[in-house]
Amino acid sequence: MSTSATARATNGIWLVAEREISSKLRSKAFMISTGILLLLALVGILIGGFTSKNPEATTVAVTSETASVVEALPNVKVTEVTGRDEAEDLLRSEKVETAVLPGDGPTGYTVVALKDAPGSIVSGLSVSPSVEILDPATTNPLLRYFIAIGFGLVFFMAASTFGATIAQSVVEEKQTRVVEVLLSSISPRTLLAGKVIGNTVLAMAQIIALAAIATVGLIVTGQKEVLSSLGAPIIWFAVFFLFGFVLLAALYAAAASMVSRMEDIGSTTTPIMLLVMAPYFLVIFFNDNPLVLTIMSYVPFSAPVGMPMRLFVGEAQWWEPLVSLVILLASCVAAILIGAKIYENSLLRMGTRVKLAEALRG
Structure with missing residues (x-):
């Protein structure tokens, strides 16, 4: 690709990304829901912190x-x-x-x-015998449970919300024939990249805002020990979420491009939604199970939840996040390549749902 063609593609990607971001920021429903989410997170942390510090006498x-x-x-x-x-x-x-x-x-x-x-x-008032623990718990079980809910819920809500936004945007453009106008100026891959980047920026902004809210809440309630133990896991969560969301976003866009009506979105995006839901339920029910957490930390779809959780409880070696991240990056590249092929081959096909085999063949 020539330099001028590369520049045009880059400009096209950022134009689409800006369009995705601005359309969301102009949406009152999105802004209100985001504000409510941040407020609920702050209130939850403050109430939990003050309650744990000042139990009723x-x-x-x-x-x-x-x-x-x-x-x-x-x-x-x-x-x-x-x-x-x-x-x-x-x-x-x-x-x-x-x-x-x-x-x-x-x-x-x-x-x-x-x-x-x-x-x-x-x-x-009881006389207790001396107790010797051979395998002591590294964290408070109740705190471990709430941290698991936090990681799982944030990943689930952000991935499902912005993933659904991408899917609806793709189908809406097909249904209104806007996509034909867009493709007269830019390539399908440029359009896909812009959508993924735009929604990734929004999702990461929400994650950073939630991390800031959690930090403020923990500082205000004097939970400096919890904050210090959460520092590295939160950073790793943001890194894993970034690439994990790109993977899911590419799949959401590809799945949505296979249908032409809003009513049919569920038929192609349901498997991806299940992949998003699985880490949330697994980390809640198995947050005290080292084997399940270890498996989760290496599976690309659940690594953004499993690995930070293992880092928080001190069950992961220093090199494990790096290995897991390499696996996630490789999966991300594969998902983008496959998703781009499906998207490119299905975007202009109207009417009935495009079968996966046909979308892959072109």
């Missing part, structure tokens, strides 16, 4: 004999009583959750409750 009735030992327990609010009768009155009126009174047991205390004794009080 357990109200406990104590006597002068038990006050000192109960006051030494974390997160308790003590009400001193003169004896058992007054403690029971407070329990029945639900002014306190439990009472710690002198007793004849091995600890010298008795825990009295109306229905269920708070586990934190019982464990705090």
Whole structure:
């Protein structure tokens, strides 16, 4: 290709990309939904952070004999009583959750409750044996679960939202015959590249905005340890998402080019949607399963979720993200080549759905 032809193709790609970006930014529905998403993410992080930092104190009735030992327990609010009768009155009126009174047991205390004794009080006053863990957990299981939901949900929502946008744009241009006008000026591959780049820019902007929101939320709630442990995984998530989305975007565009009506989009894009949904459900249900996470981290469609998750819990070696990224890049190139061929061969074919074999043959 000559220099002038390359320049024309490059200009065409950026013109299409700018058109995709500007049309989205002019959409009130897109801007409102993005704002709501960012607001919900911030509110969720703030509520979770403040709740974990400031759990509600357990109200406990104590006597002068038990006050000192109960006051030494974390997160308790003590009400001193003169004896058992007054403690029971407070329990029945639900002014306190439990009472710690002198007793004849091995600890010298008795825990009295109306229905269920708070586990934190019982464990705090119990005599526990020494514990030795052979294979300690690297992260808090609840935190691990929420981080898994976060990675899975962000990937699922961004990939499905912008993937569907590409598919609808392709079919709309075919249905209105606009594509014929566009192809009189630029090649199908230039049009495809512009659509993929434009929507990738939008998707990455949303990912960066969510990462910034998460960082602000964690700083405000004082969760610096969580933030420091999430730094590298978030960066790797952004890198993997970039190439993973390009792969999916090329497939979405190719699948959509095989139909000519909006009603038929689902018939060709459903398999891709399943590929997008799979990592979300797998990382939620198997976030504590090292084998499943390892497999996910090397499969191109799930690597953007699986590998950052393994990095967060400390189960991945330093070289594994690099190997996984090479596999993803190779898959991305293959998807672009195949997707471009399908797109080029199907874009001007109107009427009935184009079969995959026909689209690949041309």
